Amino acid sequence: MNDLLAHRLRLLGLRNVVSVRTHTNRTVMITLTARGELRLHQGYASAPDRVLRAIVRFLNPRLPRSVRRLAEREFLGFPVELYAPAPAQPGRERPRPGDLALLQRLASTHERLNAEFFGGLLGEIPIRLSGRMRTRLGELSVELRTGRPTEIAISRRHLARHPWAEVEHTVLHEMVHQWQAETGRPVDHGREFRRKAREVGIHAQARRRVSLEKSGTCAASRAGGTAEA
Ligand SMILES: [Zn+2]
Known part of the structure; x- marks a missing residue:
């Protein structure tokens, strides 16, 4: 699933991202780590090209802020949780002694x-x-x-x-x-x-x-x- 999503994002022009990982955390939709890992909500795997293209635009720091803001509104409007609901237990690791x-x-x-x-x-x-x-x-x-x-x-x-x-x-x-x-x-x-x-x-x-x-x-x-x- 992630591979397909990564492939689609690249076809739509995504650059400078080493790997793509998905999650179901509703509070942080998209993050990019320093080593170039893009993390985004699993629900975007079901999004149409229009929404993925907005993500690609949003990730391009060279585009004007106004354009990026419009792009942000576009992908935030996609109802990710309908396609990938959050798990009953949050995906955090269990604490260990010490x-x-x-x-x-x-x-x-x-x-x-x-x-x-x-x-x-x-x-x-x-x-x-x-x-x-x-x-x-x-x-x-x-x-x-x-x-x-x-x-x-x-x-x-x-x-x-x-x-x-x-x-x-x-x-x-x-x-x-x-x-x-x-x-x-x-x-x-x-x-x-x-x-x-x-x-x-x-x-x-x-x-x-x-x-x-x-x-x-x-x-x-x-x-x-x-x-x-
Ligand atoms: Zn580092």
Whole structure:
């Protein structure tokens, strides 16, 4: 189903999206992650081309705001929940023992790094542990409609296997994305990202990150590594 949807979106002109995933969360219809994963409501798989074309237009940052706003109205008007109702149980993972302590530690890490590197200007943000992230270490989600960052997810695998210093590094990496989102910059691994990453010192561990890549890591460290070279 996702493959077909991705294929249709590409035929209608979608660019710069690496993968497409669907969900049934009614509050956030469309998000685009920094590594180029487009997440949209499952109901759009049943939408006509007219609606999908509006999504493609909306995702093109080069189009004028007025055009994007019209496109937004168009795809928000499509009744996704009629085609893909939300599950009775929300699709969240079950909490596990020890989660609270981990989440507290991550939240205080975020707070400390915020004060240290961002003048305390970043907003508080929910942090979630993800057992589904296999190849990525962390991830920031941004709500496209508002540009507002919605959460940071940290891989459970990463937490279980790697030293805390590397987890902090991941949190800081996602915080650079948060800074991008909150200051109206595009959330990506481009030049601005690399400049800020150097400023907060994530480059210092680039080599260690490169070796981590063998076990799979966020594409971001590759971008950092390139900047190093
Ligand atoms: Zn990244």
